[in-house]
Amino acid sequence: MPQPDTALDLDRFFAAIVKSIWSAYPRLQLVEAFRTDRRNLALPACLIELVELEPTDNPGTEQLAVIAHIEATVIVGFRDIGAKVQVAKLAADIAHHAQGQRWGLPVEAATISAIAPRDFDPDLDQFEVWAVEWRQTIHIGKSIWDDGDPIPSEVLTSQVPNIGVPHAGDYAPVGGI
Structure with a gap:
């Protein structure tokens, strides 16, 4: 039985999040991950950031399992009605859109951890800003089970010197x- 390919490239992960939000909210004028210019924005906007990668339980694949803490900063003009x-x-x-999302990738479902105003970013003083935070467990790196060989289904034992092929x-x- 082949194992699912759970290897994840962070660029692919964030591209999938951006694409999903763009598709779901066409009225947004900007959806971008890791944007550096936070003053000149087409509004309304949604900026996606990786806040933290928290190590979690070993998946038994020699991959690095982490809980990705993601933040979507939602921005509108403060003068808008x-x-x-x-x-x-x-x-x-x-x-609501992010809750339970897997973004079409082999990741665990997103779990929302906060939805709140974000008032402490000097670059965004001239805007109304809220943040949506969620967590998802992802696996970074290639699984040792992705080499195409069959996965063992039975554990066998012997004693030295009667070992090997x-x-x-x-x-x-x-x-x-």
């Missing part, structure tokens, strides 16, 4: 000695 309500509603909508007949199922 009803800007405070607009930004809150848009943040809630994006959170020349002694294949000397092996017995674990528990059967």
Whole structure:
């Protein structure tokens, strides 16, 4: 039985998130990951950032399993009519969209951890800003099981010196000695 390919490239991960949000919210004028210019923005906008990679349980594949902490910063112009309500509603909508998402990739489902105003970014003083935060477990790197060889389905044992290929007949199922 072949194992699923869970290897993930972070560029592909963020490209999938951006594409999904663009598709779901065509009224957004900008959706971008890791944007450096945060002053000249087409609005409304959604900026995606990686906040942290938190190591988690070893998946048994020699990959690095991490919980990715993602933040989507939702931005509207502060002079827009009803800007405070607009930004809150848009943040809630994006959170609803992100909840449970896998972005078409071999990752665990997203879990929303916060939806709140974000008032502490000097680059965004002239905007109404909310942040949507979520977590997803992802695996970084290639799995040792992705080499195309069959995956062992039975554990066998033998005793020295009767080990190795020349002694294949000397092996017995674990528990059967």
